[in-house]
Amino acid sequence: MVSEQERSIGRLVADVQARKLTRRQVVLRGVALGLSLPAISWLLAACGGDDDDSGSGDKQYYFTFANVLESGELFVQLGNGVEEAARVQGVKFKRYNNNFDAETTLNNARLMVQEKPDLVLEYNGVEGIGESLRKIFDDAKIPFIAINVPIPGGIWFNLVNKDIGADTAKVVVPIAQAEGWSAADTTVVIVQGSTAGVEVNDCVRYFYITVADLMGMPNVAPEDITAETTVITENGVQVDGMGTLEASYTGVKNVLQTIPADRHILLYTINDDSTIGSWRAITEAKREANTIVAGLGGSVAALKELRENPRWVAEGSVFATHWGQYLIAMGIAVMNGVTPPPLTKSPQIVLTKETVDKYYDADGKVKLLPPLVPENEYLKDTGVLQKFNNVEGLE
Amino acid sequence: MVATDAEQRVATAQRWATTRENVAQAGLQLIGIGAVYVAIVIFFSFASENFLTYSNTINILTNVTVIGIVALGQALAIISGGFDLSVSGVVPLGAVSFALLVNDGVPTVLAILLVLCVGGVVGAVNGLIVTQIGINPLITTLGTLSITSGLAYSLSNGVTIPFKNPDNGVLADKTVGDISYYVILLVALSIVAFLMLRYSVFGRMLYAIGGNREASRLAGMRVNLVTVLVYVLCASLASLAGVIVASQLLAGSATVGAQAALQSIAAVILGGAALTGGVGGIPGTLIGVLVLGTISNGMALMQVPAFYQQIATGTILLLAVAFGRLRHILVGEQS
Structure with missing residues (x-):
């Protein structure tokens, strides 16, 4: 009758012959099975020279x-x-x-x-x-x-922040248009991080530019939306949320005072913390029914919003x-x-309510x-x- | 030796004269910063049509509450001759602790009390290091700022912790009209702090210790105990501010409150306090908080870029403090 240990040794020898193991794995499994040093040496010899599979076949990088x-x-x-x-x-x-x-x-x-x-x-x-x-x-x-x-x-x-901003706009605009929103009654609020640099802020810049193109709003060149820009056009404002929850909350709270309550709002920011803070300002002002929001980051909190919040329609994820x-x-x-x-x-991908479950489980993994x-x-x-x-x- | 009637009359007269001078100076400080605030309000009323509205007034009040509560504690610390930089770490620590506690099912009131205890412990550590080891408040509170801030990041793993149950943000709920509970809490705490400073023995001791620590000790005051209590109060109020900011955001984050130390110290100094201690008060501090919050709000409504907002805020702060200093010199010359 073959013991469990003998079966394990048999599987180890088979794995070595099939070149499924690295030399380190052979040593570890050999020691765990209580093999003698000569037996492990024999197995290592059988392994050949592929010490570790690091892609080149003969060298560990x-x-x-x-x-x-x-x-x-x-x-x-x-x-x-x-x-x-x-x-x-x-x-x-x-x-x-x-x-x-x-x-x-x-x-x-x-x-x-x-x-x-x-x-x-x-x-x-x-x-x-x-x-x-x-x-x-x-x-x-x-x-x-x-x-x-x-x-x-x-x-x-x-x-590529530029792509993720533009792709998010392409998801958001049809939803806004399906609700009957148009350039005449919609304001785009983008929340930048003024010290984060141009590359990071490309997502919000290109979000506005793409939305403006798709909805027929007045448009500007990308270089015209800088860290110092506050009013982009009559349809767009930029807030400095510094990429944080608190500054975005306060900044959006203030700018809401300048946007008439009957206007629709498309909200997009540079990261999830900023979006969550901005969204809190929107709900506190009781303007959530008139707002569509999209996040960026794929955080657990944002994925929960995407799944449960009817106004949170898209989430950029960079994994x-x-x-x-x-x-x-x-x-x-x-x-x-x-x-x-x-x-x-x-x-990177822009998730929607339909695709989120394909890429993330319920715990946000x-x-x-x-x-x-x-x-x-x-x-x-x-x-x-x-x-x-x-x-x-x-x- | 028994003082004669004449000596007693002279001493009484001197005490009254000193009191009158202090009241006059405090009144002038209030009038000065009050005038600055009125000027700011008038300017923004003309500069932005959205400024002088009911909803924006509420907006300003809600915006300044967190710094207002931190500034109350900071005022106590500064009046007693110290200051507390660790509030910038205690605010996020309070916010994160509160979010974790309520998400773990701890009842809201108990969670608030526990967070206040966390703040109290940090304050006690600050106070004991300053008084027993004799390390400067700047170094001490800088150290605890780093520790508490790091703790906030560790507890939250660096990520935002949303409330599982939004009802835990009860402090941010509206009560009278559109005014939140936390605004009323700021008003209530301000009244308590004002009465304590003006009319309690503890309050008078703070001014005395801030004015001359050694003389206060020789006069029999328990200077070290009072100092520890001040830091405990200051950090407890900062942790309460953390609870409030978490309630506003319905989430705890280690990034909140980063500017709390600088803004609260600026507000207290704007309100007429001196970093050397012994001077200052609650009404001035509150106006200082309003000045900072109103400037920030007004410039946001005027769509001033963030970089220029920082420059303008710093400039106005320096002008207001210089104005207060000039007034102090002029009053000193007259008397």
Whole structure:
């Protein structure tokens, strides 16, 4: 009669012969089964030279990652996602905390190049120091991927705020028009973050521009909506919500005093905190029946609003917690000699009440990621994304 | 030695003269900042047609309540010769704690009391460090600002915590007309603070300690105990402000109240207090809060970009304080 341990050893040998395991996994499972050192050595020999499957077949890569901040759920989850993706891919990995601070970021860059990694993943939150970072990495001849904030000379991975703002407008406008709203009786309220920079605020700028196009409102050029703009046109106002709950609440409360109560409002902001604060100002003014709102961020609170609040009709999601698998795939592509496009687009989609359940479960956890697009399609050739089995249309 | 009748009469006369001078100065301060406020209201009334309306008046009152309540505590701290930067951490800590507690099913009233206790503990820590270890209030409260702010982020994991049950935002409910409970709470607390400062022994001790800490100690006052109590009151009021802002937003967030320390100190100084202590009062503080809130509201209605709003607010603050200083010098010369 075959014991359970013998069956386990049999499965281990079969997995080794099928090359399903890394050398580390062989050692761990061997030790767990109480195998002797010679037996584990024999299994390792049977494994051959593929120490870790890091994409190249014969070398374990070493990536370092400097996270923009290691506090706050979003950034911690993003960092954990990158670490987990590196582990799954068998990439040696080390993580740093830039602490949203220029000096710390530069210090981390110097520390990372001392480690001589094959590639650096740099999430720098201070736009002005890009040139200094480029010099550090270029001097050390280490390729680097800039996350979110571009670095001169680097490969760039980011969401496209402009697209997400325009796509949200395309969802919102038909709903407004179905309710009989028109340019004559509708005001667009966009809530920017004046210190967040042009790229981040592109979402609200292009939201207004697209809404204006679709609804026949007076329009302006993108460069005419700046951080200092308050009145865009007779149909559009911009509030500075600083990207926070409280400032958005106060800012929208004040601007509502200038918008006649009988006008309809299309509300869109740069992130979910700002949208939730702005929406609270709308409800406090008892104007929710006359307002359509769309969020951006895919936070748990916003997804709940999208599911339950009839006036919250769309939610832009950039799946930042899952950026890790794309970043590791990108790193492997670079190691394989691929030249990525100037911008590798992160997964992003505008969710509606009809599609939210396809991508998120009831607890706000990601179930599925949107399909690859031309700006990130090359990542599928690395085979990394397939290991996670969570990208729509990718087997 | 027994004082003669003549000496007693002189002493009494001197006390009355000092009291008259203090009342006159306080009155002048109030008139001064009051005049500045009236000028601001007149300016914005002409500048924006939406300014002098019933709904915008309510809007201003609701906007200033959070800073108003923080400023009440800050006024006590400044009058007693200290100040409290940690309010910028205690407000978000109060907001996040309240959201977590009510979401865990703790009854609203009990949750408010628990949050007040959290604030009280922070205040006690501030007070004990200042009095027992002798560390400057600036350094002490800067340290606790960092700790409390970090705690707020840790407790909330950096994300906004919406109330599961919107009824927990009871403080933001409307009561008399369109006025929320929290506005009435600000008025009630202001009256209590005013009466305490004017007519209670504790209040008079605050002025004495702020004016001359060592002389107060030699006069037999329990200076350290009073100082600890002041910081406890200040932080408790800041945590209450956190409850209010969470009630307004129906959510707790670690990002709220970041400007609470600077704005509350500015309001108290605008209201005629001095950072050296011993001077100041509640009516002036409230007008200072209104000045800041009205400028912010008026400029928003005028669609002034946020960057210029900051510049204008700072300029008006400096002008008002300089005006108060000039008045103080002129009154001093006359007397």
